[in-house]
Amino acid sequence: MxxxxxxxxxxxxxxxxxxxxxxxTGQVLVQAxxxxxxxxxxxxxxxxxxxxxxxxxxxxxxxxxxGKSTLLxxxxxxxDPDAGEISIDGKTVFEGTQRTKAWAEASxxxxxxxxxxxxxxxxxxxxxxxxxxxxxxxxxxxxxxDQAESALDEVGMKHHILSRPTQLSGGERQRVAIARxxxxxxxxxxxxxxxxALDPPVAAEVLDVLRRLKEEDGIAVALVTHDMxxxxxxxxRVVFFHNGExxxxxxxxxxxxxxxxxxxxxFVDAVRF
Amino acid sequence: xxxxxxxxxxxxxxxxxxLEGLGLTLQITVITIVLSMVLxxxxxxxxxxxxxxxxxxxxxxxxxxxxxxxxxxxxxxxxALPALTGVTLPGYVSALIALTANLTAFMAETYRSGFQSVPxxxxxxxxxxxxxxxxxxxxxxxxxxxxxxxxxxxxxxxxLFKDTALVSTIxxxxxxxxxxxxxxxxxxxxxxxxxxxxxxxxIAFPVSLITSAIERRMQSTAGPGFKPGPSLLAxxxxxxxxxxx
Numbered sequence: 217m218x219x220x221x222x223x224x225x226x227x228x229x230x231x232x233x234x235x236x237x238x239x240x241t242g243q244v245l246v247q248a249x250x251x252x253x254x255x256x257x258x259x260x261x262x263x264x265x266x267x268x269x270x271x272x273x274x275x276x277x278x279x280x281x282x283g284k285s286t287l288l289x290x291x292x293x294x295x296d297p298d299a300g301e302i303s304i305d306g307k308t309v310f311e312g313t314q315r316t317k318a319w320a321e322a323s324x325x326x327x328x329x330x331x332x333x334x335x336x337x338x339x340x341x342x343x344x345x346x347x348x349x350x351x352x353x354x355x356x357x358x359x360x361x362d363q364a365e366s367a368l369d370e371v372g373m374k375h376h377i378l379s380r381p382t383q384l385s386g387g388e389r390q391r392v393a394i395a396r397x398x399x400x401x402x403x404x405x406x407x408x409x410x411x412x413a414l415d416p417p418v419a420a421e422v423l424d425v426l427r428r429l430k431e432e433d434g435i436a437v438a439l440v441t442h443d444m445x446x447x448x449x450x451x452x453r454v455v456f457f458h459n460g461e462x463x464x465x466x467x468x469x470x471x472x473x474x475x476x477x478x479x480x481x482x483f484v485d486a487v488r489f
Numbered sequence: 490x491x492x493x494x495x496x497x498x499x500x501x502x503x504x505x506x507x508l509e510g511l512g513l514t515l516q517i518t519v520i521t522i523v524l525s526m527v528l529x530x531x532x533x534x535x536x537x538x539x540x541x542x543x544x545x546x547x548x549x550x551x552x553x554x555x556x557x558x559x560x561x562x563x564x565x566x567x568x569a570l571p572a573l574t575g576v577t578l579p580g581y582v583s584a585l586i587a588l589t590a591n592l593t594a595f596m597a598e599t600y601r602s603g604f605q606s607v608p609x610x611x612x613x614x615x616x617x618x619x620x621x622x623x624x625x626x627x628x629x630x631x632x633x634x635x636x637x638x639x640x641x642x643x644x645x646x647x648x649l650f651k652d653t654a655l656v657s658t659i660x661x662x663x664x665x666x667x668x669x670x671x672x673x674x675x676x677x678x679x680x681x682x683x684x685x686x687x688x689x690x691x692i693a694f695p696v697s698l699i700t701s702a703i704e705r706r707m708q709s710t711a712g713p714g715f716k717p718g719p720s721l722l723a724x725x726x727x728x729x730x731x732x733x734x
Contacts, residue, residue, distance in 0.1 A: 294613055324619060334614035338632050347628055348618035393614075400618055 245270045245404055245436050246291055251300035253286055260286045261297065262460040268453075270403070271434040273426065275447040275468075278457030279483065284440045287457075288406045291438070292328045293319060305403065327397030331409040333389040335381035335396070341368070342377050345396050360399075367395040370432075371425045387418035394425055398435075405429065407439040419443060423450070442487050448472050456480045499677045500684050503668075507681075510667030511688055517581075517663065518650045521588040525649075526642075528589070529596035534626075536601050547597070554594035560655050563587040567659040584656035592649050599641045603634030636707070643700040647693050654689075664688060 246268040253261040260283045268274050276284045289295035291302060293315065302310040305325055307318040335344050345367060346360035355363070368374040371391040381389055390410050397405055407426065411419035423446045429435045430450075441447065447454050447468060454471040456464035458479045464471055472484065535547035554562065567583040570576075578586070607630050615625045635642075657666035668685040672678040 292617060294616065326617070328614070328617040330610045330614065332608065332610050334608070334610045336611060336614075336629055336633075338636060348615075348620055351624055351628070352619040352621075396614075396618070 243270045244268070245272075245305060246438075247303040248287070248291065249301045251287065251290060251297045251302070253283075253290065253295065253297045260460050261290070261300075264300070264460070264462055266455070266462065266465075268404070268436055268438060271430060271436055272452040273430050273437045273439065273450055274453045274455060275451040276438060276440045276455045276457065277442065277444075277447060277483065277487075282457040283460045284457045285408050288328070288408050288438060288440060291404075292326055292406050293323050294328075324400065325403040326406065327400055327402035327404070328406040328408070329390065329393045329397055329410045331412055333381065333386065333393065335384075335389055335392055337381050339381075340377075341373070341379050341381070341384075341392050344381070344392065345399050348396075349399050363399060364395070367398045368392070370398065370428070371395045385418070386414050387422055390414065390422050391425055394422070394429075398429070402435060404436045404438065407437060407441075409440050409442075411441060411443060420446075426450075444472070444484060444487055456483065458483075493679065495680060496677055497680065499671075499675050500680050503671045503675075503681055503684065506667050506671065507664060507684065507688065510662060510664035511692075513661070514650070514653050514663040514665075515692075517584060517588065517653050517656065517661070518646075520585060521592055521649060521653075522646050524585075524589045525592035525596045528593045529600050532593060532597035533600035533604060536597060537604065551594045551597055554591050555598070559587070559591050559652055560658065562591055563655055563659060580656070580659040580661040583659060584653075584661050588649065588653065588656070591652075592645065595645050596642065599638050599645065600634060602641075603638035604630050606637050607633045640700050640704040640707070643696060643703070647696050647700070650693055650696075651689060 244267055246266070248264060248266040251261045251264040251266070252259070260281070262283075264283065264287060266287060276287065278284050286295060290297050290310070291304070293309075296314065297310065299313065300310070301308060301312075304322040307322050308316055309319040309322045310316065335341075336347075339347065342361065342364055345364035346355075346357065349355040349360045349363065350357060365374055365377065368377055371394050373388060373391050373395060376384060376388065376392070381392070384392065393410075394405070394407075405426070411422050414422065420443075423439075423441075423443060426437050426439065427450045430437055439446075439451075449468075451468050454464070454466060454468050455462055456471065456477070456479070464475055464477050464480050466475065471480065475481070532547050532550060535543045536551065538544045538547070563584065566587045567578065567580060570578065570583075611629055611633075612625055615629045620628065653663055654665035656663050657669060660666065664685060668681050672681040675681070
């Protein structure tokens with residue numbers, strides 16, 4: 217059993233020495249209204265309304281099957297809701313029961329990192345990073361390589377540029393997966409339990425990368441995690457899912473210190489101990 | 490041995506003709522393999538299609554050719570199809586059609602199994618990076634599926650090479666047809682068919698060794714911590730075990 221302590225030490229909470237890129241955190245980047253989704257007669261999302269602001273880190277917590285991952289997949293375009301509306305960057309990308317024409321353009325602003333290691337094992341790290349920019353954006357190989365070096369540098373993995381995914385540890389693979397998503401210059405990075413298979417210190421390193429992306433590049437991050445320490449220290453918003461509904465949507469202080477939602481308290485206690 | 494006296498002279502005399510037959514056998518084998526490897530891709534993709542009609546059509550094709558004997562397929566195309574269409578196909582063409590249709594069915598199932606062995610998250614990661622369906626197949630799914638299924642594909646090809654012997658039944662002058670004809674002329678079935686078996690073996694065995702070597706290489710390079718094992722020759726020997734830890 218994983219014991220998570222809100223006051224856990226060893227989770228790096230660093231502020232970069234250089235000046236942070238100014239970020240307009242006041243604008244809505246993602247807006248979802250009335251999202252509904254059922255699988256095999258089981259309702260996973262019940263009329264969910266959800267907003268994310270530019271440059272924010274939103275931590276989504278909740279029990280397994282409560283709808284967290286389904287919400288991320290709906291925003292990512294991997295799962296179509298049964299009903300509702302999703303807007304990204306001011307453009308309606310999903311309406312009623314289908315994606316709109318604006319989806320093709322807006323989806324380029326969305327990156328996703330998955331729970332399991334999704335690096336392509338038959339390619340080295342460089343090829344993993346450069347394939348999409350070269351094939352979808354016609355980027356020259358040399359330019360793609362430069363950009364890959366820069367993205368890997370950002371996640372502290374530049375020295376592994378010619379490694380194979382099988383030669384990397386779990387934490388290293390997730391950092392490379394983040395770098396791969398960064399190659400497409402996303403405004404929004406969706407992270408679905410990316411640290412659940414990692415040891416706490418390694419998970420902390422990966423989460424620290426996300427914090428730097430927000431602080432230095434202004435990338436908005438939606439993160440499904442059970443790491444309460446990260447949620448309390450780095451999140452701008454904490455969203456608690458319960459039975460397919462957003463039961464709490466608040467700042468970390470409000471969610472963890474001043475919230476009287478019994479389900480959230482029960483969940484936090486269960487995760488902590 | 491029933492006092493049988495071997496006459497190896499007939500072998501020396503028969504060899505040039507049999508090698509000619511081998512040439513045709515190899516030609517049929519190569520053409521069939523190349524055609525099947527290409528045609529099996531759309532069949533495998535159809536087998537996984539979300540469109541029910543396409544999926545059922547692909548499945549129906551596969552089952553039809555998997556569940557009937559190759560000899561029946563061969564005879565049906567050579568003897569029955571002309572009755573239906575009024576067009577008589579030469580034996581060589583009939584053989585190519587039957588063998589290709591048969592191998593395509595097996596190859597398509599092998600591809601499908603390989604395609605489905607690629608974790609869905611890897612394909613979704615490609616989707617999130619804006620790769621279209623063709624690019625996902627070309628760069629993510631097919632390379633991994635082929636690598637995964639290479640031993641099976643090579644095994645199918647070895648079987649096909651041996652199965653070409655059936656085309657002798659529709660008067661295609663392959664190695665088996667020539668062997669049969671010569672043995673009928675000189676009544677030296679033992680020498681001639683032993684030679685035929687040795688020729689088939691000489692072609693199939695090296696491919697079988699290569700298949701085993703590839704399989705072992707894939708096992709030993711499957712994950713981190715790979716340590717070099719025995720020499721290539723030792724690893725190619727059938728039955729050689731390779732430590733995986």
